[in-house]
Amino acid sequence: MDIVFSLGQTALELGLFSSLTVLALFLSYSMLNVCDLSTDGCFTLGAAVSAVVAISGHPFLSLVAAMLAGVASGFITALLQTKMGVDSLLAGIVVNTGLYSVNIAVMGNSSLLNLNKTQTIFTKLKDALTGSAFAEQYKLIIALAAVAMVVLFLSLFLRTRLGLAIRATGNNPDMVRSSSIDPAFTTIVGLCIANAFTGLSGALLAQSQKSVNIDIGSGMVTVALASLLIGNAFAGRGTVPVRAVGAVCGAILFRVVYTIALRFYMPAFMLKLVSSCIVILAISGPYLRDRYPELARRIKHRKVTVND
Amino acid sequence: MLSISHIKKVFNPGTLNEKTAIADLSIEINNGDFVTVIGANGAGKSTLFAAISGDFLTDSGSIVLDGEDITLTPAHERARYIGRLFQDPMKGSAPGMTIEENLALASGKGGWLSVVSKKEKNDFRERLASLDMGLEDRMQQPVGLLSGGQRQAITLLMATFNPPKLLLLDEHTAALDPGTAEKVLALTEEIVRDNKLTCLMITHNMLSALSMGNRTIMMDEGNILYDLSGNEREGLGVSDLTDMFRQSKGRDLDNDRMLFL
Numbered sequence: 106m107d108i109v110f111s112l113g114q115t116a117l118e119l120g121l122f123s124s125l126t127v128l129a130l131f132l133s134y135s136m137l138n139v140c141d142l143s144t145d146g147c148f149t150l151g152a153a154v155s156a157v158v159a160i161s162g163h164p165f166l167s168l169v170a171a172m173l174a175g176v177a178s179g180f181i182t183a184l185l186q187t188k189m190g191v192d193s194l195l196a197g198i199v200v201n202t203g204l205y206s207v208n209i210a211v212m213g214n215s216s217l218l219n220l221n222k223t224q225t226i227f228t229k230l231k232d233a234l235t236g237s238a239f240a241e242q243y244k245l246i247i248a249l250a251a252v253a254m255v256v257l258f259l260s261l262f263l264r265t266r267l268g269l270a271i272r273a274t275g276n277n278p279d280m281v282r283s284s285s286i287d288p289a290f291t292t293i294v295g296l297c298i299a300n301a302f303t304g305l306s307g308a309l310l311a312q313s314q315k316s317v318n319i320d321i322g323s324g325m326v327t328v329a330l331a332s333l334l335i336g337n338a339f340a341g342r343g344t345v346p347v348r349a350v351g352a353v354c355g356a357i358l359f360r361v362v363y364t365i366a367l368r369f370y371m372p373a374f375m376l377k378l379v380s381s382c383i384v385i386l387a388i389s390g391p392y393l394r395d396r397y398p399e400l401a402r403r404i405k406h407r408k409v410t411v412n413d
Numbered sequence: 414m415l416s417i418s419h420i421k422k423v424f425n426p427g428t429l430n431e432k433t434a435i436a437d438l439s440i441e442i443n444n445g446d447f448v449t450v451i452g453a454n455g456a457g458k459s460t461l462f463a464a465i466s467g468d469f470l471t472d473s474g475s476i477v478l479d480g481e482d483i484t485l486t487p488a489h490e491r492a493r494y495i496g497r498l499f500q501d502p503m504k505g506s507a508p509g510m511t512i513e514e515n516l517a518l519a520s521g522k523g524g525w526l527s528v529v530s531k532k533e534k535n536d537f538r539e540r541l542a543s544l545d546m547g548l549e550d551r552m553q554q555p556v557g558l559l560s561g562g563q564r565q566a567i568t569l570l571m572a573t574f575n576p577p578k579l580l581l582l583d584e585h586t587a588a589l590d591p592g593t594a595e596k597v598l599a600l601t602e603e604i605v606r607d608n609k610l611t612c613l614m615i616t617h618n619m620l621s622a623l624s625m626g627n628r629t630i631m632m633d634e635g636n637i638l639y640d641l642s643g644n645e646r647e648g649l650g651v652s653d654l655t656d657m658f659r660q661s662k663g664r665d666l667d668n669d670r671m672l673f674l
Contacts, residue, residue: 267525269518276507283505284518285492
């Protein structure tokens with residue numbers, strides 16, 4: 106029983122950490138209608154920057170630094186696609202590739218950083234909670250607090266004029282322009298904020314597992330997209346706060362299912378194939394369902410012709 | 414009010430597809446004018462609107478609105494003074510957002526981080542009620558659920574929320590069914606009158622081109638062929654217009670959608 110509980114808690118924690126990236130995609134993919142492929146690199150960037158700042162002795166500042174690094178990365182991705190004529194998918198890929206070098210440089214020419222003896226926000230809270238009833242839940246508390254803050258921020262922010270303009274940019278950029286707002290501006294702001302969350306997500310995961318390696322973010326965009334689409338299946342039609350909470354639930358559910366699959370001897374390396382399949386299923390499923398009548402019509406017609 | 418002098422726009426210059434969309438066009442629109450714009454396919458009507466709105470920069474010439482030179486002003490900044498409606502009713506509003514959220518963006522009140530207040534919501538409700546379409550009770554519904562006519566009426570409301578200096582209507586009722594088109598047209602006249610707007614309206618309906626507004630311009634080959642107002646325009650019939658075109662161009666006025674009734 107203990108192992109079930111402990112696995113469940115780990116799945117919940119990992120789900121919550123990755124849900125920050127899912128919320129980032131909620132903003133960029135669902136609201137702005139931009140598929141931000143720099144997510145992997147930005148996730149690693151947040152992890153790397155936070156690790157380096159934490160090692161230099163600033164556990165709290167490390168999270169702020171990771172978010173600022175995310176903002177910078179998002180700004181470049183956005184600038185490429187709004188002001189410099191680079192296609193939005195290509196802009197993400199190009200930034201992602203560039204970030205690989207940047208991340209190794211940030212980690213001091215190394216592809217692995219160890220945080221075992223480093224003071225992080227997690228060790229701080231663990232020390233503070235020693236002896237209390239929540240001593241073992243320190244990771245969960247931090248994860249919950251971070252996710253709650255981001256969900257609250259998004260719920261309030263997307264109601265403001267700027268938030269509405271960002272939503273409209275993904276919906277109908279012409280209408281944004283005729284409301285005297287520059288869609289390039291809203292895209293830049295939206296991607297900066299989204300990537301701040303991605304950076305924070307990477308920072309928290311790195312600090313909780315006490316290490317960063319250069320591959321920590323690889324495939325993150327697909328995993329997060331899979332979680333987002335799972336969440337959409339439940340809460341896709343609700344109000345913005347409901348959909349944001351749905352995205353978080355999608356991330357947790359994804360992790361829980363993955364943990365269960367591991368218990369049934371699915372090898373760990375299958376994670377990425379599973380997330381790819383979920384994304385394909387969630388996007389293709391509705392498309393194929395709509396195409397089904399046409400397909401049925403073709404089959405029926407062929408039968409009739411053959412019989413003649 | 415709006416003074417356009419010698420603007421020119423050539424698309425795809427230097428290629429086989431080179432097209433002079435606007436050829437040295439000048440016009441003076443007075444404050445309070447309601448100008449109807451007619452012309453054959455490809456006469457440059459929509460291109461003229463696009464030039465005024467700033468979709469592209471003209472190759473030469475200048476555009477001055479209310480004393481301010483807007484020749485080089487970006488489109489989203491011109492939108493502060495210029496309201497615009499298209500034939501496609503889907504173009505003017507965000508389908509995934511509610512009626513209230515669409516109006517909140519159009520109202521343009523408050524700073525970036527301001528939220529719609531109760532007072533503003535009441536204002537939205539009143540304005541929606543004036544459309545007489547029952548939309549005031551559906552403010553929390555996504556705009557994508559509305560019919561074309563309802564969406565065009567909302568777009569009209571949005572474009573004139575803060576009365577613009579200039580309203581550009583590009584066949585904004587052409588995609589609606591006749592009954593709805595009539596209603597939206599009546600609504601347009603009411604809003605233009607109440608707010609004393611200066612307005613340019615492209616129409617393929619020759620009859621409403623003569624019956625609405627105080628001035629009619631006929632465009633051809635990227636320029637203005639006739640500019641009719643006052644006594645000249647008084648008592649003019651649709652057949653007079655087509656005769657005038659034939660006399661000056663030596664061919665028939667040709668527009669596959671134009672209504673001559």
